[in-house]
Amino acid sequence: MTRTLAVLSGIACLAFAGQAFARCEDHVPQPKPQNTFAQDVGREFDTILDDGWIEFAVYEDFPPWSYEEAGKPQGVDIEIGRLIAEDIGVEPRFRLVQADETLDADLRNYVWKGAIVGGRVSDVMLHVPYDSDLTCRIEQVVFTGQYAMEELAIAYAISAYPDGDAPTPAYFRYDTVAVENDSLSDFYLSSFGRGAASGTIRRFATTDQAVKALARGDTMAAMGPRAALEAGLGEDLGRDHKLHTPPYPGLVRKDWTIGVAVNHQHRDLGYAVDYAIEKALADGRIQAIFAAHGLTFLPPER
Missing domain, CATH: 3.40.190.10 (Periplasmic binding protein-like II)
Structure with a gap:
């Protein structure tokens, strides 16, 4: 668990x-x-x-x-x-x-x-x-x-979105995203758009491991609690990666x-x-x- x-x-x-x-x-x-x-x-x-x-x-x-x-x-x-x-x-x-x-x-x-x-x-x-x-x-x-x-956030590689268009949940119908297995992010994205993102989700044992996958370039984004994303990216945040909190359609509580x-x-x-x-x-x-x-x-x- x-x-x-x-x-x-x-x-x-x-x-x-x-x-x-x-x-x-x-x-x-x-x-x-x-x-x-x-x-x-x-x-x-x-x-x-x-x-x-x-x-x-x-x-x-x-x-x-x-x-x-x-x-x-x-x-x-x-x-x-x-x-x-x-x-x-x-x-x-x-x-x-x-x-x-x-x-x-x-x-x-x-x-x-x-x-x-x-x-x-x-x-x-x-x-x-x-x-x-x-x-x-x-x-x-x-x-x-x-x-x-605490709040749910999305971290993403700047190189994956060079036009400055930060990804929202709808992007993950096509773009890869790392999440902690069986977490709120996993449940939300798995159900979003009736499972439209199911093929792009990459699951890891912890949010820290999900962030490391993003940092290695294995995925285009990672979704999870803000603090875990910020801690995992460290000095890379703002240089190679950005983080934001977009709307989450269907999610009543994001913080x-x-x-x-x-x-x-x-x-x-x-x-x-x-x-x-x-x-x-x-x-x-x-x-x-x-x-x-x-x-x-x-x-x-x-």
Whole structure:
């Protein structure tokens, strides 16, 4: 299961045009967490302060957000976790985790319950998409601390489009495009024009590999989350390649908010994390993290 798809799976039902519902209208209520058998999951905020450290769950092998390099965690989410820990006054620790089949499963495994075999939860999970409908469906989790937006974009080789006419999805009926396998980009292009682009799509295990294929000249374009495209192209962006966000016919949601998740039993921790992020947005520290990684910062909806 790819990290990108797991991250987006919670809002995938909102991505494509279809029947519209008012917020939570189609949700079947679950037993309220406060009305179920009491169980203590995770550490209380006071325990975190007393222990002097906080653990963040982050996705493994997920550049530029979180990955391991020379045995140490790196990436935008890692640095955001560090500034949260600094504001709270504790040491940051990072747990690089695998993505499961859905966002629901990831939140169950790492935030509110723990995996069935040998599982445990972390104090905070980073890079969790926020949508108001998720709060209806996953009541065991508090979604908070929105720190950025992400959007679907298309990167392309300047040499493939010398007239400056940037490609849109309709171009991929004929032009080759690299995508992450089973990602939102893959699903969208596979269904676009009733499968008109099916013969030109080149699929890779990650968006990073898709971008590398574009950089090698194996494809004319690549489609995926903006940050992954920008990170993959690096200095080539603006020199040999360009990136844009065209209209996506039939796609209701082309961008999404990124925040954090904490167990519903530890709302005081959620308040502290959200306040740390609010201050870091206000004084420009989060924007500086994106700039240091050569990424465009898109302000979150808070």
